[in-house]
Amino acid sequence: MSAPDFDYLLDGVSINALPKVSLHDHLDGGLRPQTIIELADELGLELPATEPHELRTWFESRSEAGSLVEYLKTFDVTVGVMQTAEGLARVAREFVEDLHADGVIYGEIRWAPDQHLTRGLTLDQAVDAVQSGIDQAVAQVEAAGGYIRIGQLLSSLRQNPGHAIEVARLAVRHRDSGVVGFDTAGPEAGFPASSMRAAFDYLASEWFPVTVHAGEADGLESIRSALLDGRALRLGHGVRLAEDLLIERQDDENTYVSLGLLSQWVKDREIALETSPTSNLQTGAIAQWGQTLAEHPFDLLYQLGFRVTVNTDNRLMSGTSLSRELSLLADAFAYRLDDLETFQLNAAAAAFLPIEEREELIDRIAVGFDAV
Template identity: 70%
Template sequence: MSNHDVGDEHVLPDGTDIASLPKVSLHDHLDGGLRPQTIIELADEIGIELPSTDAPELAAWFADQSDSGSLVEYLKTFDVTTAVMQTRQGLRRVARDFVNDLGADGVVYGEVRWAPEQHLARGLSLDEAVEAVQEGIEQGIDDVRHAGRRPVRVGQLVSAMRHAGDGREIAELALRHRDRGVVGFDIAGPEAGFPPSLLQPAFDLLAGAWFPATVHAGEADGLDSIRGALLDARALRLGHGVRIAEDIEIGERGEDGTEVVLGALAQWVKDRRIALELSPSSNLQTGAIEAWGDEIEDHPFDLLYQLGFTVTVNTDNRLMSATTITRELARLADAFDYDLEDLETFQLNAAEAAFLPVEDREELTDLVIDGFDEAGR
């Protein structure tokens, strides 16, 4: 059984089942997407004590711990998940489950991000860890195909922890595996106080090798973090990036409508179509949108969408947020009255921003369009 079952609440007013739609996932953490039952079984094998050995209770514990309003507290839940991901068997099992859950969620292309340096406690090398995850991904892809679902394609985003050094070793790791499953690079971990410039050697190496990067920015820190991601890291996408809305000034509503003024940074992000990897449920849990409110209706997602930013919809951490892309889309549709065309736009934005060759992105775009056309008939 996957983490989350999809029910009737994920049906649009026109009767479209959101679960059946083809989706593109750009911001999805491997160590944030474990099945509770898998955690229990892996923990038992290696003798790790858990808050609960009942799968529903453990799932509830993760959701409760994550709903703190603090990214720092939210990140502590990963101590449990990473603990059971320290062996080849554990990594392979988790990656295989993960891809099966993507397939069940209607994902046709996904990028799974994780930090290999956090999975070496039981003797694996960095390369062995990446290879184990790739084995699990390929097994999961086969499972999805044999289950008769839409085929799914999955690439790894290798993350360096921004507080653990200059990241060059992890950048070199990503480049060694660029033709063996790794499609891009990321930096994760505490954002405030750890700007991308601290990992300049890694980003310089990647830029010289023409290897794409996305950077967590504009989640737990503001506009300076986003500037650093774009200028120092040469990021092609922004992980979350929700606080770009701080560079948007909304004036009084006059006869000609509400006056909206974009700052230079926001204008650049919009004009260059730099994708925002938005994760609505997670953004609420971590306090990333506290400047605007604490309900889904307060999320600046719709503001950014209406202004023409390249918004995408993501889960961030399926376990911690008890979510799927299907559920995230349903929440947004309910909050902002989005219809099938809007949901298609979000998937096309993600397809455009995927770390794939342009020909593959065009094929992915056609796959999304065909799936939505079929749903709309």
């Protein structure tokens, strides 16, 4: 099991040890460098580096491009080694082990099955392989006296809208064997959710939960389409919703803000924003507000009462963990432990789980924070 490389502290408490919920974490963005090297060797694939530290550095440096399109190019390497049942199962198993080591008690793992078929797997076989790795890791955690729960989110790539209905049907087929929701991923600008309308109509008819990447590399129209065409219950990133906020005036103690109809709807319906602070900086999602975490609209959205959640997006590319993301936000905005607990409760409330299981998750979070 891979342990976190650093113990992040707040008020003398280990953030790593606190119970956490991860809603936005890509399977192909969370591989261990050593695993990439070993799987590439088995498949005869060339890599940009063959030493774990050098390979990790390569991913992190390429991810600082300030563009989502450039950021996504690094996935050619990780997806390339995830083309066999054995490889998918190993990556999924280690992924869950690493989440558990970071204190995550519930995680949703998103990935696009149709990217993993080049060596003969079917869509269903790929999903089964990932689930087998998840099940192995969960069993190991439980055998050691720990607790973690995991659900799969199946993603359809925006640039291939014709595949969406097939992935949607795949997700529904596996709803009783580990898949908890549907997602869209890939380049956002120019590929609105409306291009996948048939898939979203089908998912709605099956009462199947949807989250849509929106408000990351495109603005308010993309968010509108996610909500209207996609019936999204959550927004992947969603940070550009802040474009619908008008700061009317500020003084030494207060900022006075008016909300547009779109942002008011998102707030009133408690539609969760799956923010990923480090990734949002790397992809340029918050470029209009600034270049540092302190300029991220996260705190403004939080103070206004939006259901903000904290996520990693891609732990390998961003060189991060959920504990690190929380620590960075605490440093940037002077958050305390009760703020961090709020973010976990927000995520638990937005999880694609039955209400009774969400309430159990909320209880686990409360007990864990009360114990420190």
